[in-house]
Amino acid sequence: MIDLRLYGHKVLVTGGSQGIGLGIARAFAREGARVCIVSRNEEALARAASLIREECGAQVLTHVEDTGSASAAERLAARFPDIDILVNNAGNIPGGSLEEVSDHAWRAAWDVKVYGYINLSRAYLPLMKAANGGVIVNVIGAAGESLDANYIAGSVGNAALMAFTKTLGSVSTDHGVRVVGVNPGPVATDRLERIARGRAQQRLGSEERWREVLSAFPLGRAAEVEEIANAVMWLASPVSAYTSGTVLTIDAGASYRKSIA
Template sequence: MDLQLAGKTVLITGGSKGIGRATADVLAGEGCNLILVARGPAQLEETAVAIRGQRQVNVRTIPADLSSDEAVRKVAAEAGDIDILVNNAGAIPPGDLASIEDARWRQAWDLKVFGYISFCRAVYARMKARRSGVIVNVIGAAGEKFPTSYIAGAAGNASLMAFTRALGKGAPADGLRVVAINPGPVETDRLVMLRRAEAQQKLGDPERWRELTATMPFGRAATPHEIGNAVAFLASPLSAYTNATVLTIDGGG
C-alpha cells in the first residue's frame, strides 16, 4: 500500500533505537526524509548510516537532550520546516508513590511530558502557517490502565493523552492533525533488560525471560515495527480524517 508519504520530512525524537528507529525504518521505506533526534550521537549516526544504506532518502541527525524547553526550541529551529513530528523520546521509571522521589519524577516528566508539549509548541505555529502537518505522540498504555507500580508513567501518559485530544480538537481549523498511539509492552532493548532482570529474580535464569511474556495476547510483546507501521499510517493522507484520537496497540490485553 502506498501511504502517499514520499518526499515528506519527518522529525522523530528518540529516533536512534526501539520504536523510534523502527518508525524511521518504516517511513524511510515510504520515501520520507528523516531528521532523527536522540541524546547519543554515536547511536544516532549508526542508525542514520544503516537507513541510508537501505533507502535513497535524506537522513539528518541532531544529538540533543530534550528535557528543557530551550533545547527543544533549538532543535526545532535547526530542523526547519517539517511535515510530520513523531514525539517518542523519554522513558519514565517504574515504581509506586513511595519509591520514586520527587527529583526523579520531575526529571522523567521534563523529558517525556514537557518534552512532548514543548516540541508541539515549537512546530505547531510553523505547520499552521503552511496549513499542513501531522503530529503523532507515542505515549503508552499505562495512561489508561493506571498501574500502581508505574504511577509516574501512568499519570504522565494520561496527561499526554488529554493534551493530544485537546490540541487535536482545534487542529482541523489550522489545517493540521494531532494523534497518539498507546503501545502496550513492546520488545525494545529496555523491555528485554527489565524482563531479564525479572526472570533472574523469579526463575533464577535471565535467559528464560520470554516465559514471562507467555500470558500476553499472542504470547508475546509487540514488535517495534508493528508500532512504527501504525505511526506511518496515522501520519499519512490515507488517515486524513483521524484526529484527536489515541490508538491503543496492546494486543487486546
C-alpha cells in the same frame, strides 16, 4: 499495496536512535520520506543514521539534543522549521511506586516525556499552522489507560499526554493540523528484554528464562517494533487525513485484562 503518499514528506523523530523511534524512522524512510532523527546519544545517532542510509538509500539528517532541556524545542524548530510530520517519541520514565520514585527522577523523566512533547508541539504548531498542514504524532504508552500504581510516574504522565493529544487534536484541525497518538503496550525492544530478565530472575530464579515472562502476554509475545511503526505511519499519512484527537492503543487487548504478567 496501499500507497501512504508519504514520499518527500519531511519527518522529525525524537528518540530516533534506537527502539521504537528507530523503527519509526526506518519505516518512514522506506516510504520515501526525508527523515530527521534526534537523540542525546551522538554515537547511537550516527549508527542509526548509517543503518537507515544503507537500508533505504534515503537522506537522513541528525541532531544531537536532550529534549528534556527547556530550550530544546526552540533549537529544533530553528534548525528544522519545515517539518511535515513531528513524531514525539523520546522518553524513559522509571518504574516504581510513589514512595520509590524520587522527586528528581520524576521531574527529569517528565521533562523529556511530558513537557518535551508539549514544548515540541508548542514550537511546531505555529509553523504547521502557517503552512496550513502538518501532523503531530505522540508515541505515549498503554499504561496511560491501564493504570499501574507500581509505574505511577509513567501511568500519570501517559494519561496526561493522552488528554493533551485529544484536547489539542480537537482544535488543531481548524488550521489544517492533525494531532494523534499511539499507545504501545509491551514492545520487543532491548528495554523490554532487560525488564523481562529482571522479572524472570525475581519470579523464576533465572534471568535466562525471560522469554517465559513474555509468553504470558496476549498472543504469547510482545508487539514487534514494525507493528508500532506501521501504525504511526498510517496515522500520519494522508490516507488517514480525517483522524485527529485520536489515540490508538496497540497491545492486543491487554489494557482490558486484569493482568498480563
